[in-house]
Amino acid sequence: MIRAIVTDIEGTTSDIQFVHQVLFPYARQRLAAYVRENHTDENVAAALNAVRAESAAPQATLEELITTLKNYIDEDRKSPGLKALQGMIWRAGYVEGQFTGHLYPDVLPAFARWQQQGIGLYVYSSGSVAAQKLLFGYSDEGDLTSLFSGYFDTGVGAKREAQSYRSIAEKIGLAPASLLFLSDIHQELDAAADAGWHTVQLIRGAADNASRHHQVNDFSQIKPESI
Ligand SMILES: CSCCC(=O)C(=O)COP(=O)(O)O
Numbered sequence: 001m002i003r004a005i006v007t008d009i010e011g012t013t014s015d016i017q018f019v020h021q022v023l024f025p026y027a028r029q030r031l032a033a034y035v036r037e038n039h040t041d042e043n044v045a046a047a048l049n050a051v052r053a054e055s056a057a058p059q060a061t062l063e064e065l066i067t068t069l070k071n072y073i074d075e076d077r078k079s080p081g082l083k084a085l086q087g088m089i090w091r092a093g094y095v096e097g098q099f100t101g102h103l104y105p106d107v108l109p110a111f112a113r114w115q116q117q118g119i120g121l122y123v124y125s126s127g128s129v130a131a132q133k134l135l136f137g138y139s140d141e142g143d144l145t146s147l148f149s150g151y152f153d154t155g156v157g158a159k160r161e162a163q164s165y166r167s168i169a170e171k172i173g174l175a176p177a178s179l180l181f182l183s184d185i186h187q188e189l190d191a192a193a194d195a196g197w198h199t200v201q202l203i204r205g206a207a208d209n210a211s212r213h214h215q216v217n218d219f220s221q222i223k224p225e226s227i
């Protein structure tokens, strides 16, 4: 019996185009100024040090870090330091109403149904927890943050590592066999399945013929009571 559902964001609840054509360019355009103006802030400094460590450049200057970060954005690297900074930069865009977090129309009705069934709802994304809360807090459908019992980012580990899903199960306090992970990426679902979770793959665009996971086109086709 499924007792909690953990969902990915990009390509699952939300359109990849929104992330790549709205969020990423917004952060890229403001990155240099944001880093120069805020590098002494404790959280910004921690993110920049994480990038220094990740890029094996402990002495990197601010300007070198800005170049590295822009390269990371361009290659869609799931760098925790970059993800933390993106979340900080996106805040102004959401708060000022420049965009709202995209949600496919099938998502909210399913969340509401599952919540009524007593199923716990959680998020696991490469985007920082702060960025996740912004996307759902300023979503197309309003503030949905109260729907979720918890949020996880790569602080628990990478999304393609089975250990990350073991850690999440432990933090939620439920057995892996009672957990369902939703994602568009079959390598993430492979890792969750290796940790003993149930999995469903969202196919929002082209079919994924390399996947061994149950596939659906939208959330209305997901029936946790039948798993
Ligand atoms: C949560 S905010 C935007 C998403 C993002 O930055 C990202 O890298 C998407 O990763 P996901 O794990 O949700 O596919």
Ligand SMILES: [Mg+2]
Residues within 6 Å of the ligand: 008, 009, 010, 011, 012, 183, 184, 185
């Ligand atoms: Mg995804």
